[in-house]
Amino acid sequence: MWWFYRKGPSGFSGASTAEEVTAGADGRGLVAVITGASNGIGQETARVLALRGVHVVMAVRDVSAGIRAKEAIQAEICGGAEVDVLQLDLSSMASVRRFATEFGSLNLPLNILINNAGVMTRDCTRSCDGLELHFATNHIGHFLLTILLLENMKNACQDSGIEGRIINVSSSGHIMTYPEGICFDKVHDPSGFNSFIAYGQSKLANILHSNELSRILKEEGVNISANTVHPGIIMTSLFRNRTIVNGNSQISERPCGQGILKRYRIILQVPMDCKLCR
Numbered sequence: 001m002w003w004f005y006r007k008g009p010s011g012f013s014g015a016s017t018a019e020e021v022t023a024g025a026d027g028r029g030l031v032a033v034i035t036g037a038s039n040g041i042g043q044e045t046a047r048v049l050a051l052r053g054v055h056v057v058m059a060v061r062d063v064s065a066g067i068r069a070k071e072a073i074q075a076e077i078c079g080g081a082e083v084d085v086l087q088l089d090l091s092s093m094a095s096v097r098r099f100a101t102e103f104g105s106l107n108l109p110l111n112i113l114i115n116n117a118g119v120m121t122r123d124c125t126r127s128c129d130g131l132e133l134h135f136a137t138n139h140i141g142h143f144l145l146t147i148l149l150l151e152n153m154k155n156a157c158q159d160s161g162i163e164g165r166i167i168n169v170s171s172s173g174h175i176m177t178y179p180e181g182i183c184f185d186k187v188h189d190p191s192g193f194n195s196f197i198a199y200g201q202s203k204l205a206n207i208l209h210s211n212e213l214s215r216i217l218k219e220e221g222v223n224i225s226a227n228t229v230h231p232g233i234i235m236t237s238l239f240r241n242r243t244i245v246n247g248n249s250q251i252s253e254r255p256c257g258q259g260i261l262k263r264y265r266i267i268l269q270v271p272m273d274c275k276l277c278r
């Protein structure tokens with residue numbers, strides 16, 4: 001496990017916590033949208049950004065879970081935290097459009113967009129728009145959301161002079177995909193479905209999205225960076241539909257994410273660093 005504690009050029013290691021990485025950062029005056037913020041990595045991201053003074057908008061599928069997460073954050077942060085909860089189902093393009101309209105009606109600038117939410121399923125499931133669920137949720141929903149919020153982000157960075165940040169939470173699982181890369185036919189065709197590859201290609205799409213967006217933003221001279229991050233392997237409910245091999249080499253039906261790490265600290269290297277601060 002030595003490599004887990006080995007510090008990289010940033011001065012942080014795989015064992016660094018989100019609080020450590022953001023120590024000294026002042027996020028007051030910034031607004032962040034975080035998808036999938038009601039649990040797992042998204043919840044910890046929301047908590048730590050709020051701790052640093054960022055106004056956090058939690059974009060969640062389950063509003064009551066979102067409100068519970070918001071209350072937990074507000075109870076912890078002395079002096080209060082600015083946190084809103086809005087409903088968002090990334091697997092539905094109509095829901096993404098609704099979210100963008102509702103966010104617009106809050107009249108907030110947007111400085112940070114963290115496209116974090118994700119699914120990992122075992123079966124071939126279709127979204128309400130008829131797309132393979134991994135691709136619909138992990139990529140298409142975030143792709144559309146980014147397009148719908150980009151104008152706001154451009155205005156916010158122009159008005160504030162602070163670099164905007166778009167962060168797509170991808171995965172090292174992006175390497176497990178079709179030999180030809182993204183296979184768009186498989187987004188419509190359930191035959192020969194492989195859940196690892198379906199997850200992998202949605203995560204590859206997150207990276208390609210960031211790369212191309214980054215290129216376009218640079219070309220336009222817009223002060224917004226588009227980034228992708230692999231957060232490390234963390235036992236969360238992402239793995240609820242997965243089984244693990246137990247010590248007797250039998251398949252255990254116990255989902256990986258349950259009860260193993262309750263109050264973990266998450267590695268967060270991209271969402272916030274001192275460059276964000278004024």
Ligand SMILES: NC(=O)c1ccc[n+]([C@@H]2O[C@H](COP(=O)([O-])OP(=O)(O)OC[C@H]3O[C@@H](n4cnc5c(N)ncnc54)[C@H](OP(=O)(O)O)[C@@H]3O)[C@@H](O)[C@H]2O)c1
Nearest residue numbers: 036040041061089090091116117118171233234236237238
């Ligand atoms: N954990 C890891 O080891 C690991 C490794 C590499 C990459 N990642 C990536 O990290 C990100 C966060 O995952 P996590 O580990 O924190 O998993 P998690 O605890 O399961 O959180 C995923 C979040 O996404 C939300 N979500 C799922 N489908 C959604 C939809 N259709 N619309 C809106 N929100 C939806 C979930 O909401 P519900 O609670 O309503 O389902 C949940 O809040 C994911 O993109 C994942 O691929 C995780």
